Amino acid sequence: MQQRALGPFNVSAIGFGCMSLSHGYGPGPDEEDSIRLLNQALDAGHTLFDTAALYGFGHNEMLLGKAVMHRRDEFVLASKCGMFRDAAGKREINGRPEVLRKICEDSLRRLGTDVIDLYYLHRWDKQVPIEESVGALGDLVRAGKIRALGLSEVSADTLRKAHAEYPISAVQSEYSLWTREPEIAVLQACQTIGATFVAFSPLARGFLTGCLTAPQQLADTDIRRNMPRFSEDNYPANLALLHEYGRIAKAAQCSMGQLALAWLLARDENVIPIPGTSNRDHLIENSRSAEIALSQDIMERLDELINRHTVRGERYNAASLLEIDTESF
Numbered sequence: 001m002q003q004r005a006l007g008p009f010n011v012s013a014i015g016f017g018c019m020s021l022s023h024g025y026g027p028g029p030d031e032e033d034s035i036r037l038l039n040q041a042l043d044a045g046h047t048l049f050d051t052a053a054l055y056g057f058g059h060n061e062m063l064l065g066k067a068v069m070h071r072r073d074e075f076v077l078a079s080k081c082g083m084f085r086d087a088a089g090k091r092e093i094n095g096r097p098e099v100l101r102k103i104c105e106d107s108l109r110r111l112g113t114d115v116i117d118l119y120y121l122h123r124w125d126k127q128v129p130i131e132e133s134v135g136a137l138g139d140l141v142r143a144g145k146i147r148a149l150g151l152s153e154v155s156a157d158t159l160r161k162a163h164a165e166y167p168i169s170a171v172q173s174e175y176s177l178w179t180r181e182p183e184i185a186v187l188q189a190c191q192t193i194g195a196t197f198v199a200f201s202p203l204a205r206g207f208l209t210g211c212l213t214a215p216q217q218l219a220d221t222d223i224r225r226n227m228p229r230f231s232e233d234n235y236p237a238n239l240a241l242l243h244e245y246g247r248i249a250k251a252a253q254c255s256m257g258q259l260a261l262a263w264l265l266a267r268d269e270n271v272i273p274i275p276g277t278s279n280r281d282h283l284i285e286n287s288r289s290a291e292i293a294l295s296q297d298i299m300e301r302l303d304e305l306i307n308r309h310t311v312r313g314e315r316y317n318a319a320s321l322l323e324i325d326t327e328s329f
């Protein structure tokens with residue numbers, strides 16, 4: 001697969017998001033299937049694995065530890081801290097230095113490794129100055145526990161403040177045809193400071209593959225059930241966009257999912273998408289998106305078809321929107 005720079009590392013242009021194997025979209029596959037899939041991801045050329053302390057409340061990191069740590073030199077390992085399950089079992093955002101140090105020790109133990117290549121602050125804890133959280137993560141680099149720092153879902157202003165405290169190698173935020181917020185300021189800020197932009201949910205959480213036609217059939221625990229774009233009020237209007245989108249995929253001679261990933265790669269050379277899947281065929285299909293070149297005409301048609309004016313509904317519900325720090329249109 002073609003390579004792209006990710007901070008100080010070189011990785012496959014398409015990374016592998018591990019979240020759905022333990023978290024978010026209903027019960028993931030069983031452990032044996034997950035272990036097989038993670039090894040198939042490596043075999044298919046993915047050399048960036050993305051996990052977090054939050055995913056499965058530790059399960060996802062443990063799974064990676066079991067599945068691929070014997071192949072540690074074949075990939076760049078990215079995880080995240082600062083959002084986790086508290087003692088009462090509730091999700092908590094906490095960026096205090098002592099908490100980040102403790103989560104990092106827990107991540108290392110669960111992953112079964114001495115060092116995490118890229119460690120993100122999963123959310124900026126607005127009760128704690130960003131410099132304090134980033135300063136603590138910088139100390140972890142100096143202590144040899146992590147190699148590089150990233151931030152997730154931050155505004156350009158927060159990114160600049162953080163970068164002044166300690167160099168930021170990557171920003172990970174939601175970015176796809178239907179989520180364009182990074183285009184306001186963060187992509188440019190990443191260019192300016194020399195950080196790579198990692199696009200999460202690059203398939204619009206499944207929407208852009210055309211396979212998710214009935215969100216009312218999603219598992220009760222599926223987080224998309226609480227996302228306005230997937231609601232009964234909004235999803236039919238969003239689905240209607242896929243008729244023309246499917247025609248454009250045909251013209252580009254690729255699947256709808258591949259079109260979404262190829263669009264991100266073509267949009268900006270500083271972007272690395274990290275699609276997630278629990279399915280081997282989808283994994284192979286996604287990995288081949290890096291070979292697809294899109295014409296200027298197709299890029300323009302996509303830009304016009306799916307954008308902030310044509311998509312209905314917010315990407316998160318009101319409570320989750322309060323937790324993030326990105327610019328809004």
Ligand SMILES: NC(=O)c1ccc[n+]([C@@H]2O[C@H](COP(=O)([O-])OP(=O)(O)OC[C@H]3O[C@@H](n4cnc5c(N)ncnc54)[C@H](OP(=O)(O)O)[C@@H]3O)[C@@H](O)[C@H]2O)c1
Nearest residue numbers: 017018019200201202203204205206209275276277278282
């Ligand atoms: N930093 C953050 O706050 C944050 C938030 C969310 C996610 N992330 C990261 O981003 C990664 C990816 O995001 P995501 O999983 O939310 O969204 P995504 O990659 O946009 O979409 C995943 C969904 O698409 C389906 N899918 C994947 N490939 C497909 C294909 N070729 N054909 C048909 N369906 C396909 C998957 O189902 P199947 O399993 O059936 O393929 C799954 O339902 C996560 O694993 C995580 O590492 C980070």
